[in-house]
Amino acid sequence: MNACPREPEVVDAVMRGNWQQAPEALRELRAHAASCAACGELVTLAQALREDHAVVCRAADVPAAGTVWWRATIRARAEAAEKAVRPITFAQGLAGASLAGVAAAFAGIAWRTFPSLPQPDPLVMLALGLGVCIVIAPLVLVFALARD
Ligand SMILES: [Zn+2]
Structure with a gap:
């Protein structure tokens, strides 16, 4: 046509x-x-x-104006809270990583300062590091992906 x-x-x-x-x-x-x-x-x-x-x-079921206002207020508060928490979460992650690094550095200094301490086998240290990563990785994912 x-x-x-x-x-x-x-x-x-x-x-x-x-x-x-x-x-x-x-x-x-x-x-x-x-x-x-x-x-x-x-x-x-x-x-x-x-x-x-x-x-x-x-x-159409249009909600009351008060209900719309209340929902908008709650949504705005939730978005503001989420926006405010983002840098705090980043700072906490940075602090945790820094703490782990400082602990590892002190352990290295302690082993070098006190030769009487038993010197660990490099393979044992590697296995220990991998074990820590395997244990910590799921926890990091849980905290990173948790929204509430
Ligand atoms: Zn026509």
Whole structure:
């Protein structure tokens, strides 16, 4: 089916809701829609969509203004709290990593300062480091991905 150049006019007139009342200005357009197959189908479709829109608007359950305000306030507070906590979480992670680094440095200094301490085997230290990573990695994921 070929498109008619008057289709936008027809859709506009139907969607304004005065197609049935047919003021004098629309008489010529209605006559065209009655004779043009494309515009005739368009009128039927546009009227169905307009009626469906009206039914859906009547059935819409719009909450009370107080409820909308209350929800918006709670959402704004939650977003502000989340925004404020982000740098604190970063600082806590940085402090934890720094603490682990300082502890490792003190352990290294202690082993070098006191030669009487038993010197660990490098493979044992490597296994111990991997074990710590395996234990700590899930905890880090849990804390990083937890939102509440
Ligand atoms: Zn037409």
